[in-house]
Amino acid sequence: MPERVIKTFDVKRLEILDESGTADESLMPPIEEGDIRRIYELMTLSRIFDERALSLQREGRIGTYPSILGQEAAQVGSAFALEKTDWVFPSFRETGMYVTMGYPLHLLFQYWAGDERGVVSPEGLNIVPVSVSVGTHIPHAVGAAMAARYRRDRIAVVAYFGDGGTSKGDFHEGFNFAGVFRPPVVFICQNNQWAISVPRSAQTGAKTLAQKGIAAGLECLQVDGNDLIAMRTAMDYAIKRARHGHGGMVIEAVTYRLSDHTTADDARRYRPDDEVKAAWEREPVRRMKAYLASLNAWTDEEEDAWKAECAKRIDAEVNAYLETKSQPVTAMFDYTYADVPADLAAQRAEAIAADKAAH
Amino acid sequence: MPERVIKTFDVKRLEILDESGTADESLMPPIEEGDIRRIYELMTLSRIFDERALSLQREGRIGTYPSILGQEAAQVGSAFALEKTDWVFPSFRETGMYVTMGYPLHLLFQYWAGDERGVVSPEGLNIVPVSVSVGTHIPHAVGAAMAARYRRDRIAVVAYFGDGGTSKGDFHEGFNFAGVFRPPVVFICQNNQWAISVPRSAQTGAKTLAQKGIAAGLECLQVDGNDLIAMRTAMDYAIKRARHGHGGMVIEAVTYRLSDHTTADDARRYRPDDEVKAAWEREPVRRMKAYLASLNAWTDEEEDAWKAECAKRIDAEVNAYLETKSQPVTAMFDYTYADVPADLAAQRAEAIAADKAAH
Amino acid sequence: MAQITLIEAVTQALAHEMRVDPSVVVLGEDVGVNGGVFRATQGLQEKFGAARVIDTPLCETTISGLTVGLAAQGMKPVAEAQFEGFIYPMMEHIACHAARLRNRTRGRLTCPAVWRAPWGGGIRAPEHHSEANEHLFTNIPGLRVVMPSSPGRAYGLLLAAIRDPDPVIFLEPKRIYRQYKEEVPDDGEALPLDVCFVLRDGSDVTLVTWGAQVKETLEAADALAAEGISAEVIDVATLTPLDFDTIHESVRKTGRCVIVHEAPRTAGFGAEIAARLASEAIYDLVAPVERVTGYDTHIPLYRLEMKYLPSVDKIVAAAKRTLAAS
C-alpha cells in the first residue's frame, strides 16, 4: 500500500561507561572526582543495606522486602541529580534513591516491618510513600508537577517505576497529561527486564520502553541503567529541562533485577540461570569500581574502610529500628480524618478496651 | 547530550482522493465501479438517517443523539471491508457502520429512545452494544480477538473509537495487550478533532494519533478519513493482515465532526465558525460524488432517485420504530441473571403491583 | 436577591471559594471553555483563568490521580466526573490514595480534595448516565460522602466540602439540578458536614432519604398528612460519617422508619441505616424497617426508568405498612 511518511521519530540511547568500566572520553561530562567517589560510596551503601534487609527478613524481623540488587546505578545515579526541594514519587524498589536522598534508613526497615511511620519523610525531604499499587503514583507525580507549575516553584518532580508499570493505564494517562501541559516531571523507568515472572518481551510488543514517550509527545531516551555516569548525565539533562519549563521527559534505564522479585518470590521457578549469570557481567557496582580504579581515585584500603563504615552505619540503623516501640492501637484511628468523628471515637474506645482485655 | 539512535519509526499517511474528488490514479486500488456506487449510496443513506434522527430528537421522539455528520467516509469505508462473521465493537457514533453492515435501522431509533432492545444485534450480525463509556470496549475487542485466535476463527475484530478515546488507560492497555499477543484486531480511531469541547491539540501532545501505536509495537497508519477510497484501501489491508495472523493494526482516520457533539451540546460555545466552515470544504460526501461524476458513474437523476428511495426507507424505519410497544416493567428484571433469584422474583412482583397501581 | 437553581448554587459555591482561596482549582472534562456539560462550572475559566480551571484530556483515572497529587501539594482541587457512571476508573485513586494519604503519612500529607459527580437517574439520559452508586464510597474509611438536595444545601455543603481537610465525594442529584429555585445568598456560609437535616417534623413515622428522593419523600409526607399521618422527613446529606443520632432521635419518637433511596436495595446505603436501627434502636421500633429503593437490577434505559425509581406512591405505601404493622 503506497503511503507517504509524515513524521519520523528516533529513539536514542546513551551509554558512557562500558561493561569493563572504561569510559568513552568523548562523551564524558564534566564531573568532579569527589562526586564520582561519593556516588560509588552511595551505591555500596545501598547494596549493603539491601543485604542486611534480606537477612533481617530471613530472621523474621521484617516482612516481605524487594531487593534492588543490580539496580544501584539507576537509582543512585538518578537521585544524585535531585535537590531536597524536589519531590520524589517512588515505586517500592528504590532503596538506592532513599540512601542517596539521605532518608533515615531505620525508617525503611520499620516500613517493611509493617509500621506506617517508616514511610513518612521527615520535614525537609520530599519523598511520598512507596507506591505498592504499580503505576498509580504516576498521575500523582504529574499532579504534583502541575501544582509546581501553577505556583511557579522551581522544582522538578520525579516518578520511578518499572518495566511492568508501563503496561498500566495510569502510566499512559499520566504521560499523556504531561505531554499536554508540560509540567516539570521526569519519568524514570527502571527496565529491570522482569515484572515478577513476566519478562520484558512479554510485557509489551514495543522494542524499547523509551519509545512509549512518543505516544504522549514526550522527549524520551534510553540509557544504560547500569552505567552510573550515563544515568547521572541523562538525569541532569532531564531535571534541568524540567526546571526550566521545557516539560516532562522519559528515561528508560536498562538494568537487571539480579535478585528474586521480593523475599516472597523464587525467581528460579521462571528464569534461566544463564541469563542471570550474564547479567552479573553487566552489574553496576563492579563496573564503577573499575572506573574509579582506572582514575586512581579509589584504593583497596578505601574500599575496606568504607565497607566497614557502611556496616557500622547499617548496624546503627538496625538498632534504631529494633528499638522503636510499636504504635498503640489508637494509631489506626488517629489519622483517618483530621478529627475523629463521633462514631469512630466510639470504635476507638472499643479497640482500646479489646486491646486491654487481650493482655 | 551525545546519544546514538537505536530505533527509528515512521508514521505514514494515505490519501487517494483529494478534496475536489480527483483521484491519484497511481494509488488507486482495483475497485469495481459497482462497489464505488454502492459505497456512495451507503454514505448518502447514512446522512439521511442522521438528519432524520436529529429531527426526531427535536420532536422529542428520541433522546440524546450523536450525529455522524462529516464522518460518513470513515465509517462506511471501513465497515465496507467487513464480513458478517467479523465482530464489531463500536463507540456511540457509528451510524454509518450500522447502515453499512445492514443493521435494522429502526432499532437504532429505538436504542436512542431509551429501549434496550434497540442495541441487540440480530443473529447473523455481530455488533456488540454501543460503548458509551469511552474506550472501555477496546479491551473487550482485544478479548474477542483473543477468543478468535484461540479458536482459530478466520475473523477480524474491529474497534471504533475517537480522538478523545486515545487518552484513556483502556486504550493503552488494550493496545499493549494486542501488541504482545497479536490477535486479529483492527483499531479505527476516528479523529474528528473534538472530544466534546476539547480540541485534538489539547487531548494529547502527540503530533498524530497513529503514532500511539508505536508505544505498543503495533503497525499504524494515518488516513484521510474523508477520503472513502483511502479508508477502504487501508481497511482492506488491515483486515487481511489480521485475518492472516499478522496481528493488530491502528488506523487513524482524520476527519471532522461537523455537527454538535450530541443533541445535548452546543458547539458554538467552544469552537470557531471558520474552522467548521473550512471543514465543510473537506467533507466526504460531496467529494465522493464529484469522483463518481468524473467517472460518469452517477447522474443527477440517479442521485434524486436514490435520495427519494432513502427517504422512503427511513420513513419505513421510523414507522417501524414508532409502532414498537414499550417493554413491560418485567423487562428490567428478566435479563439480570439467567434465572431470576428468589429475592429478585419478589421485587419483580412488587414492581408489577406498583405498575398496576399507578395506572 | 436572585433565586437560583441547585446547579447554579454549585457554580456559586465554586466561584466563591475560588475567589477567596487561590489554592482551589477545578479540573475535569469540558469544565473550562464549555463550562461543564451541565454548566456547573460556567464562567469560571473566564474569571479565574485556564491555570485554575483545567480542561483535561479524557482520562478519568488520571483526573482522579492528578487530584491526589495536587492535594498532596497543598492545593484544593475540585475534580469533576462528567457522570457518576464514569467514576469507576477514579476509584483506585480515591480508595487507595485519597482516603489514605493522611493515614499513610501519619498526617504529614493530606488530601483536601473534592470529587464532584452528577448523580442518579430520571433525566432520560443514555446508558451509564443514570447511576446511583454511592455504595462504592460508603464502606471506605477516610472519605466523606455528601449529597445535597436543595440549592441552599448545595451551596453550603459544597463550601464545606472544599474547606474540609479530608477528601469528599460530592454527589449532585442531576434530576433536581434545575427543578426549582430558591434564594441562596452568596455569603460564604458553609453548612455543617456529618449532620442530617430534619426537613419536616412528624410523630408517626420517620422517612429517611437523600439526594433527588428528598422531593418524592416530602411529597409523600404531604400525602400522608392528608390522610392524618404525621411523617418526619430527614435528609441524610452526609452519608459517611453518618449522623445516626438525628435519625435515632426521630425513631425514638415515631417508632417507625422508612428509608428511601434510588440505588439497588441490596447493600445500598439504606442497609447501614437499617442496621444501625437493628443494633441501637431495636427497642424503639414498633414496626419493621421498610426500604423503598431501586430494584436489584440495573437502572433500565429511560423508557422504563421512572418505573425503577422510588415514587411517592411507593413511599406512601411503605409508610402505611409500618403503621399497619403496629
Place this chain on the structure above:
Amino acid sequence: MAQITLIEAVTQALAHEMRVDPSVVVLGEDVGVNGGVFRATQGLQEKFGAARVIDTPLCETTISGLTVGLAAQGMKPVAEAQFEGFIYPMMEHIACHAARLRNRTRGRLTCPAVWRAPWGGGIRAPEHHSEANEHLFTNIPGLRVVMPSSPGRAYGLLLAAIRDPDPVIFLEPKRIYRQYKEEVPDDGEALPLDVCFVLRDGSDVTLVTWGAQVKETLEAADALAAEGISAEVIDVATLTPLDFDTIHESVRKTGRCVIVHEAPRTAGFGAEIAARLASEAIYDLVAPVERVTGYDTHIPLYRLEMKYLPSVDKIVAAAKRTLAAS
C-alpha cells in the same frame, strides 16, 4: 485420598474444569510459568498450554476487560487479580459491562466469567495486600459474590462459579489458604451457589459470617459452648444473591444474631444482613443485632493488623451481649 489445603482445592477445581471444558481459560499476572504468586494456578500452564493459561502484562483494567470480551464470545475465562487491593481498576469492566452484558443485549450475549482474588488480611503482607472490600460488588445487580471458607467449599463453589452462566466474583480468604487440610475428592461435584451453609447447630444465638472469619467464629462457638451457650454458625458463602431464608430460619429459633466480618463496619455487607433482620425478622429478635467487624479505618500495616481484625474474644463478647440484653 490426599488431604488438601484451600489453595490446593482452588487449583484442583481449576484443573478439573479446564480438563472437562475447553472453553475455560485462565488469565492474570504470573499465573502461567510461575503458577501464581500464591500457587493457585500451579502446573496449569504445563498441563493446558500457554494459550489457555495466559500470563498477561501488568494491566488490571485490561485483564478485566479482556475477560468480558472472551466471555462475550462464549469462552469461560477465569481472571485473577493478584491481590484484592489491586481490583479497583477492574471495577468498571465488572460493574458496567460484565454485570450488564446479558441485560444490555436482552440475553444475546452473556458473561460466564469468574474474577478470582486473594482476599483479606492477617498474612503480614505489605500495603494494599490485605483488603476486605467485598462491598465494592454487593450493590451491583447481575453479579454473584462468593467466598469459600474451607477446602471443600473452595472446590465445590469454584466449580459452580465457573459453570454459572453469569459473572462471579470469587474472593479467596488468603489467611486460610494453607490453614488446614481436608479430603476433597476431585469428583467434579459443584456445591450450590446462592445458599448459606449452616456449619453448626445452636439454639441461643446465631453467628453469621463468611470467609476467613469462619474459623474465629467456630472457635467462638466452642468457647461459648464451654460456658453453656449454644451458638449456631452460618457461613454465608454467596453474599449476593443472599440466601436470607437460612439466616432468618436460624434467628427465628435463636432470637439473637451476631454478624462477623473483617471489612469496615459502616456499609459493610453485614449491614445488609442486619437490615433484612430489621425488616423481616424484627418480631423474632429478642436482642439488638450485633456486628463484630473491622473498624471504620484502613486496615493498618501488619504490626497492628491482628488488633484490627475480629477475634474470638470480640465475637464471644458480642454474643454474650445479645444474651445479656434479653
